[in-house]
Amino acid sequence: MNKYKRHLLLTGFVLLFTINNTMAQNPFILNQYTADPTARVFGNRLYVYPSHDILSSKEKGRIGWFCMEDYHVFSSENLTDWTDHGVIVSQNKVKWVDSTSYSMWAPDCIFRNGKYYFYFPTKPNNPRYGKDFAIGVAVSDRPYGPFITQPEPIDKVHGIDPNVFIDKDGQAYLYWSSMKFFMAKLKENMLELASEVQEPVGFPETGLKEGPFLFERNGIYYMTYPHVKNKTERLEYAISNSPTGPFKYAGVIMDESPTGCWTNHQSVVNFKNQWYLFYHHNDMSPKFDKNRSIRVDSLFFNNDGTIRKVIPTLRGVGLTNATNKIQIDRYSLISEKGASISFLDSLNNFGGWKTVFNTKNAWIQYNSVDFGKNKLKKVNVQAFSKTGGTIQIRLDNINGPLIAKIEIPKGKEWNIVSTTLFKYYPGIHNIVVQLQDDNNVEIDWLSFN
């Protein structure tokens, strides 16, 4: 047990689960639906505060709509291994929340003067807090809780998607949306407004805008936000030389979801000298886009400070240890024909995906696998083949060195097939898995030892 986990367990306050079924591919949380990821770096770990989508039912929420009862927080020190710290705030434990609303929408969390402030939008049960959304705050000594919720939502704030930014001079700002964007200064206590509510300017006039997230880099203030320019939300940004604007539209960070997810919602963070875009699609619920899944990809700037468009990947970020189960269905590249991806269990989307090969020479490439320095001798493949078939594994690219040939026997069940490697190559490599014949071979994962 490492020092961090021991510390958490000794505090006895929070539930802690290490998630074993995710290895930094996209989506990176597979034990529940998640959306609206706000990523924050506290100490040497990156914390993600997402919304938690659940399926509505007659008893919970409104059928066909968002249903969100509570919040979890997740953290990682390498963006590969994630810890679920469990529920930090639940609608049923906050007195002023309408417990029939299931509307715990996109949150944020920020550190100030030794405390962590968690901001969440939801529907109040008393008209004196407004008719629609209000924004509450919960405070903790630790980024993963326990959080104590304030007895009332923030006065004069009506809307969703809170975002807090603390400028270099120490002034904190709260941004939120309600069809358009609003902002106000926060007092030092981070719980009350210190100014009148203002409307920052410089954003598209038409089309829904929500999810403001502001960050600063080299003196440029970037306001990022989802915007419905066409049919569904895409991620855009506007820049300013001040956190209060005026802003100037600067471009698109990510196009509309290729899977048709109507919403997207972003945060941008620098962790260990690399910038990342956190966002969501609906990978685990392709037919219902109110059950979403959070993702992360690297983000890069041009020399003039503009942001390069981020193309969503399945591979995600971080290295995958060669001795872990490598989910090649989260591929970096795939052949034009003969290789495809589908759910492992069509009745349980939380079970993950598999790669299906059915054409000679079809291949899939999975990047950034760490083979370490200690000789690995074998590869193990969790495979299924109703015909029997042969696959081979190369390193780096489709023409790279051949390291294994594996005969997958004909069968009616999934089996782990092991074979000895031709040669061990230390360090970080891409792997390419290719079918050798015209058979049908399905692969869940592979690992080396």
Ligand code: FUB
């Ligand atoms: O998750 C509920 C709402 O959907 C968020 O608050 C919006 O930003 C959109 O992602």
